[in-house]
Amino acid sequence: MQKSIRQSMAWLHSWTGLLLGWLLFVIFVLGSISYYKNDVTAWMQPELHQIEVNQEYALNSVFKYLSHEAPDAKTWFINLASDESATTRVFWQAKDGSFTSKLLDPNTAKDVQLSPTQGGDFFYNFHFQLFGVPIIIGRLLVSFAACIMLIAMISGIITHKKIFAEFFTLRTFKSQRSWLDFHNMVSVIALPFFLMIAFTGLAMFFYLYLPTGLQKFYPDNRFGFFDEIRTTQIEQPKNLTPKPSQMIPIEKIQSQIKKLWPNQPEIDSIQVIQPFTDQAKIVIKQKEDRTITLNSDQLTFSLTTGEILNDLRNQHPVAKLYGGIYGLHMAPFAGPILKLAFFFSGILGCLMIASGLLLWSVKRQIQNKAQRFHLGHYLVDRLNVATFVGLPTAIICYLYTNRLYTLSHPNSPNQEISVFFISWLIMLCIACISKKQSLWSIQLFIFIVLSALLPITSIIVLLYFDYIQSLHDYMQYIQFDVFIWLFCGLSLFLWKNISPIQKQVQKKMQSKYQPNHGQKL
Amino acid sequence: MYTDSVKHRVNIFFRVMIACVGGYLCSMYFSLVVANVFLIIMPRAEAVFLSAFLAIIFFIIFFMTSFAMYSFKKVVIFSVFTTVLFYVLSYTLG
Numbered sequence: 304m305q306k307s308i309r310q311s312m313a314w315l316h317s318w319t320g321l322l323l324g325w326l327l328f329v330i331f332v333l334g335s336i337s338y339y340k341n342d343v344t345a346w347m348q349p350e351l352h353q354i355e356v357n358q359e360y361a362l363n364s365v366f367k368y369l370s371h372e373a374p375d376a377k378t379w380f381i382n383l384a385s386d387e388s389a390t391t392r393v394f395w396q397a398k399d400g401s402f403t404s405k406l407l408d409p410n411t412a413k414d415v416q417l418s419p420t421q422g423g424d425f426f427y428n429f430h431f432q433l434f435g436v437p438i439i440i441g442r443l444l445v446s447f448a449a450c451i452m453l454i455a456m457i458s459g460i461i462t463h464k465k466i467f468a469e470f471f472t473l474r475t476f477k478s479q480r481s482w483l484d485f486h487n488m489v490s491v492i493a494l495p496f497f498l499m500i501a502f503t504g505l506a507m508f509f510y511l512y513l514p515t516g517l518q519k520f521y522p523d524n525r526f527g528f529f530d531e532i533r534t535t536q537i538e539q540p541k542n543l544t545p546k547p548s549q550m551i552p553i554e555k556i557q558s559q560i561k562k563l564w565p566n567q568p569e570i571d572s573i574q575v576i577q578p579f580t581d582q583a584k585i586v587i588k589q590k591e592d593r594t595i596t597l598n599s600d601q602l603t604f605s606l607t608t609g610e611i612l613n614d615l616r617n618q619h620p621v622a623k624l625y626g627g628i629y630g631l632h633m634a635p636f637a638g639p640i641l642k643l644a645f646f647f648s649g650i651l652g653c654l655m656i657a658s659g660l661l662l663w664s665v666k667r668q669i670q671n672k673a674q675r676f677h678l679g680h681y682l683v684d685r686l687n688v689a690t691f692v693g694l695p696t697a698i699i700c701y702l703y704t705n706r707l708y709t710l711s712h713p714n715s716p717n718q719e720i721s722v723f724f725i726s727w728l729i730m731l732c733i734a735c736i737s738k739k740q741s742l743w744s745i746q747l748f749i750f751i752v753l754s755a756l757l758p759i760t761s762i763i764v765l766l767y768f769d770y771i772q773s774l775h776d777y778m779q780y781i782q783f784d785v786f787i788w789l790f791c792g793l794s795l796f797l798w799k800n801i802s803p804i805q806k807q808v809q810k811k812m813q814s815k816y817q818p819n820h821g822q823k824l
Numbered sequence: 825m826y827t828d829s830v831k832h833r834v835n836i837f838f839r840v841m842i843a844c845v846g847g848y849l850c851s852m853y854f855s856l857v858v859a860n861v862f863l864i865i866m867p868r869a870e871a872v873f874l875s876a877f878l879a880i881i882f883f884i885i886f887f888m889t890s891f892a893m894y895s896f897k898k899v900v901i902f903s904v905f906t907t908v909l910f911y912v913l914s915y916t917l918g
């Protein structure tokens with residue numbers, strides 16, 4: 304190890320950053336998109352834009368559906384259709400403990416027929432449990448990556464003793480210096496966000512990698528922990544078994560809700576515990592959540608008498624801290640502007656990781672005195688470009704597949720995910736066979752062309768399938784298309800300016816190692 | 825020169841092992857000890873969560889300390905001592 308702590312931390316920062324940088328980049332890109340996962344799903348399932356949502360009506364119809372389909376279930380969970388998500392998702396737990404899930408039309412309460420796509424959920428699930436590996440392994444790998452990221456960030460802070468002074472230094476298009484300055488700048492801009500997001504992401508999965516506490520204190524049922532941390536436990540007599548009983552009509556509950564919440568806020572979720580028994584109760588949760596501890600307003604009623612019951616949420620400070628790690632990470636409290644800030648902070652995280660990895664590469668390129676082929680450097684260069692440009696290109700191809708295949712083949716198996724991985728692999732292959740000088744320009748060019756044409760392709764397909772008939776209809780898609788063009792524009796800027804940086808590196812290397820320039824060999 | 829390079833790599837390998845495996849074991853026992861202590865003042869679920877929360881921070885400190893110390897001998901002593909200490913404490917506290 305190095306003699307000074309700062310040098311040791313610099314070493315640790317470089318190597319931990321390199322080791323999991325690519326995985327962290329993927330997690331950050333897909334995690335940032337996940338803030339808009341419902342919007343991505345709505346873009347990929349144009350049928351959703353044609354559903355009118357009336358929550359009162361949706362609640363009535365879903366109650367009728369569940370009373371008919373699952374009257375003897377233990378619990379019903381209902382994610383009620385809203386402006387954000389136009390379908391009602393229900394799942395219920397049968398007496399044998401098995402779960403059934405259905406996606407319903409909020410108006411008819413019939414199984415809804417949508418395009419066979421995972422939409423934004425694919426990005427959301429990928430960012431915390433990866434794909435193609437067992438869920439537990441994926442989550443453990445992501446947790447490990449989050450832990451390494453925390454270590455890399457803290458060691459990075461220790462390394463840069465003048466981190467805030469360096470924040471105001473940006474020497475553009477000057478080889479290694481430019482990457483270092485850019486890396487410092489983007490790291491400092493959203494540093495609290497990066498620390499928060501990595502730590503909360505890590506803490507969420509503590510039950511997977513630190514299970515000893517749960518095994519010791521919950522030997523019979525580890526999941527009892529989750530009930531206890533969320534709700535206050537009331538001692539109930541053990542022989543009190545629920546007896547069959549009729550429930551009061553949901554309209555009576557709705558009229559009570561109107562009295563207690565006169566502003567008629569949007570409802571997020573409903574849970575019915577022990578339906579059609581004398582212990583049946585309903586918990587209704589508001590959509591708007593101004594807390595960071597997932598503690599939005601809720602009401603609990605008895606479904607046999609209609610009386611309002613005590614709030615059973617656990618209000619212990621540690622229980623709020625537990626809710627806080629989820630709340631801060633997923634930001635359900637964020638309004639449009641704050642959500643945008645979270646999204647762009649995530650994008651800054653991607654830029655931080657990318658610039659760090661590029662800095663590593665450029666530094667070693669300059670240090671490679673013999674100018675000989677180095678397999679490690681070759682791989683890092685190729686993986687860098689295949690991740691930083693290849694992944695966004697794969698995302699664009701995923702979206703293209705939706706427009707060009709899924710919408711016209713509603714009954715065929717979903718090919719979007721296959722196309723996502725195949726296109727990513729193609730980008731890696733292109734990177735492997737490209738010359739170093741043209742590596743970035745080729746990849747960026749592919750991304751720019753594809754992303755520039757995507758909104759146009761989308762409009763043509765939507766017009767063809769009659770999903771849009773006027774400018775007003777298109778307004779529901781415009782935000783998404785503007786985002787695509789924004790990133791296309793950023794890539795165009797990078798594409799135009801990537802060659803000055805490469806030339807600077809080349810010049811520096813030549814001046815350093817050519818004796819004519821008066822430099823030592 | 826070659827021996828130095830091999831020595832350096834072996835040193836790094838063992839530091840990584842100590843930081844990851846030793847750090848994990850130590851954090852695990854640390855969380856058990858802290859959970860036992862917290863159980864005196866707070867309910868079970870809260871004690872388990874808060875101890876795990878602190879154990880994550882503990883792991884990060886442990887990991888970074890393993891690389892911050894120049895002497896490899898000190899790293900070994902530090903990791904063995906803390907792991908044994910928390911193991912004994914967790915065993916004693918039940």
